[in-house]
Amino acid sequence: MRDYYEILGVNRTCDDAGLKSAFRKLAMQHHPDRNGGCEDASGRFKEINEAYSVLSDPQKRAAYDRFGHAGVNGPQGGPGGMGGGFDASDIFGDVFGDVFGEMFGGGRRQSNGPQRGQDLRYDLEISLEQAYAGAEVEITVPAAMTCEVCDGSGAKPGTSPTVCGSCGGAGRVRATQGFFSVERACPRCGGSGRLVLDPCSGCHGHGQVRKERVLSVRIPAGVDDGARIRLAGEGDAGQRGGPRGDLYLFLSVSPHELFERDGLDLLCTVPVPMTVAALGGEIEAPCLKGGETCDGTCRVSVKVPEGAQTGKTVRLKGKGMPSLRNRQRGDLVVELFVETPTHLSARQKELLKELAGLCDEKQNPKSANFVGKAKRFWEEVTGN
Incomplete structure (x- = not known):
C-alpha cells in the first residue's frame, strides 16, 4: 500500500492548506468524468480521496504518522480503502440494529455527540540502570489538541457551526433498501450533524491541531522489558467536548554490557x-x-x-x-x-x-x- 504523502505529492510537514491544494489539483486531474471513465483514473481518484481523508483529519494523521497504515485501517481505523468517507460498517451495523435492536436491547450508535479521543502508543527504550533505580524521563509526543482559536468548534471566532440541512443535525441519514431500513453517517457533514461555513483560521475547520507535547514520566524501579505504563488523559483530544484518550508507554530495556x-x-x-x-x-x-x-x-x-x-x-x-x-x-x-x-x-x-x-x-x-x-x-x- 502506497504512502499517503507520496500519493498526494507532499512532504510530511505539509500544512492543511498545502494538503487541500494538492488534493484539489490531483482530484481534478484524475476525476473519472474527465477521463472517460478510465479504470486507471477511477482507481487513482479513489486512492487520492483515501489519502486526503486521512491526512486532512488531525487524529487520523497523527495515528498514520506514528503507526502507518495499521494506525488508520485497524478495528477503529480510518477509511479502510473505501474512499469518499463511505463507511460500510455503518450500513451493516444499523441494518442489524434496526431488525434486532428491540429484541436484544440494542440501540443505534450516535456519532454526532461527544467522542472520546484516540489512545496513543509511545515506545520508550530505557537503560538497565534506569529500570533498576527508577527514573524521571521526558518524552515528546505528537497529538491532536483542541484548537485554542475556536475552542474546538472549528468555526471562525464570532461564528458558530450550523445545523446540517441533510440530516437535520442528527448526523445520520436513512434510506429504504428492499425490506430493510438502512441508516448511515450523513455524507454531507460526516456524521457530526453540523456544518462549518466559515472555518477557523487556526484549524481550518477541524476543531483540532497537531502539536508536540513534552511530558515528564516517572519510570518505577523494577520495571521489566515489555512493561506498559498508562497515562490517563494524555492521548488525543476528544471531539465535540469528548474526553481525551490515554497514552500508553511500551518500555524496552536496552542490553547491558555487564549484566x-x-x-x-x-x-x-x-x-x-x-x-x-x-x-x-x-x-x-x-x-x-x-x-x-x-x-x-x-x-x-x-x-x-x-x-x-x-x-x-x-x-x-x-x-x-x-x-x-x-x-x-x-x-x-x-x-x-x-x-x-x-x-x-x-x-x-x-x-x-x-x-x-x-x-x-x-x-x-x-x-x-x-x-x-x-x-x-x-x-x-x-x-x-
Whole structure:
C-alpha cells in the first residue's frame, strides 16, 4: 500500500492548506468524468480521496504518522480503502440494529455527540540502570489538541457551526433498501450533524491541531522489558467536548554490557586469575546501586573458594533487581571464569613446570576421573 504523502505529492510537514491544494489539483486531474471513465483514473481518484481523508483529519494523521497504515485501517481505523468517507460498517451495523435492536436491547450508535479521543502508543527504550533505580524521563509526543482559536468548534471566532440541512443535525441519514431500513453517517457533514461555513483560521475547520507535547514520566524501579505504563488523559483530544484518550508507554530495556537479567536476579560473568581460583581469595565484581543520587555501577566483594572452577557461581543476596509489587529484591549471581595466564616469562614457566611436577590426582580430580573414563572407553573399542 502506497504512502499517503507520496500519493498526494507532499512532504510530511505539509500544512492543511498545502494538503487541500494538492488534493484539489490531483482530484481534478484524475476525476473519472474527465477521463472517460478510465479504470486507471477511477482507481487513482479513489486512492487520492483515501489519502486526503486521512491526512486532512488531525487524529487520523497523527495515528498514520506514528503507526502507518495499521494506525488508520485497524478495528477503529480510518477509511479502510473505501474512499469518499463511505463507511460500510455503518450500513451493516444499523441494518442489524434496526431488525434486532428491540429484541436484544440494542440501540443505534450516535456519532454526532461527544467522542472520546484516540489512545496513543509511545515506545520508550530505557537503560538497565534506569529500570533498576527508577527514573524521571521526558518524552515528546505528537497529538491532536483542541484548537485554542475556536475552542474546538472549528468555526471562525464570532461564528458558530450550523445545523446540517441533510440530516437535520442528527448526523445520520436513512434510506429504504428492499425490506430493510438502512441508516448511515450523513455524507454531507460526516456524521457530526453540523456544518462549518466559515472555518477557523487556526484549524481550518477541524476543531483540532497537531502539536508536540513534552511530558515528564516517572519510570518505577523494577520495571521489566515489555512493561506498559498508562497515562490517563494524555492521548488525543476528544471531539465535540469528548474526553481525551490515554497514552500508553511500551518500555524496552536496552542490553547491558555487564549484566543479564533473569526475573529479579542479575547475572554477571567475572574473570578470576588462575592463582586466586587455586588458592582462594577475594575479587571485585560490579553491581548496580539504586537510589535517587546514584544510578551507575559500584563494586562488591566476592569470596572465591579455594579450588574454584570455571562456571562456579556465587550468589549475593539482595543485590539484584527490586520488585514492583513489594520490597523484595533479587540476587546478584556472579559466575566465575578461571583465566589461564598468557605471555609468561621464563621464570614463570619454570615455576609452573615445577608445580605441574608436584601435582597429582588429588589436585586434579576431574582430570583423573576423565582419564579413567577415557581409558575404559578405549579398552572397550579396541578389546585390549
